[in-house]
Amino acid sequence: MDxxxxxxxxxxxxxxxxxxxxxxxxxxxxxxxxxxxxxVVSKMFAVIRTGGKQYKVxxxxxxxxxxxxxxxxxxxxxxxxxLGNGSDVTVGAPLVAGASxxxxxVELTRSRKIVIFKKKRRQNYRRKNGHRQNLMxxxxxxxxxx
Numbered sequence: 001m002d003x004x005x006x007x008x009x010x011x012x013x014x015x016x017x018x019x020x021x022x023x024x025x026x027x028x029x030x031x032x033x034x035x036x037x038x039x040v041v042s043k044m045f046a047v048i049r050t051g052g053k054q055y056k057v058x059x060x061x062x063x064x065x066x067x068x069x070x071x072x073x074x075x076x077x078x079x080x081x082x083l084g085n086g087s088d089v090t091v092g093a094p095l096v097a098g099a100s101x102x103x104x105x106v107e108l109t110r111s112r113k114i115v116i117f118k119k120k121r122r123q124n125y126r127r128k129n130g131h132r133q134n135l136m137x138x139x140x141x142x143x144x145x146x
Contacts, residue, residue, distance in 0.1 A: 046101050046143050047082040054081060057140045062106065067134040070105045075141065078103055083145055090145070098146025103138040111135055 045058045051066030070076050080099040083090045090096055111133040118127040 044083070044085040044143050044145070046080050046084070046099070048078040048101050049081055050078050057101065057143075059140055059143055061140045062137060063140075064109070064135045064137055067108065067136045070136070072105050072108055074105050076103050076105065076138070077101070083143070085145075096146065100142075100144045101140060102142040102144075104141050106137040106139050109135045109137060 043058050045056055047054055047056050050068065053065070055063060055065070057063065068076065078101045080096045080101055081092055081094065083096050083099050090099070092099075114131045116127075116129040116131065119125065
């Protein structure tokens with residue numbers, strides 16, 4: 001084999017674990033084009049609850065959640081609804097006892113503006129409002145089982 005084809009074989013080698021892109025974080029972070037969350041199948045994952053929503057997370061994931069009382073750089077604990085490690089799954093009722101997910105607040109942000117426009121035809125009734133949700137960018141630092 002010539003050196004060129006050997007280097008191609010090395011660059012085309014698949015990783016040991018399956019990685020699949022889930023969804024991009026639409027916030028541009030310090031000049032980066034886009035941040036993608038990757039679900040690695042063989043790693044430990046958790047389903048957490050924050051801001052009235054549920055998220056499936058793994059270690060080193062970065063995601064946008066609704067803002068809680070914290071500053072940039074703080075570490076926060078999140079509620080764990082389910083833990084998984086490969087085929088082993090632990091479901092809480094409603095929370096998994098002794099499990100914890102630690103996240104670090106990377107940045108405090110706001111979502112894009114949503115325009116609320118109400119109109120009743122032929123009544124000269126028009127109301128325009130806007131809303132920007134307070135968000136924060138968090139990075140999952142640690143997932144600890146019971």
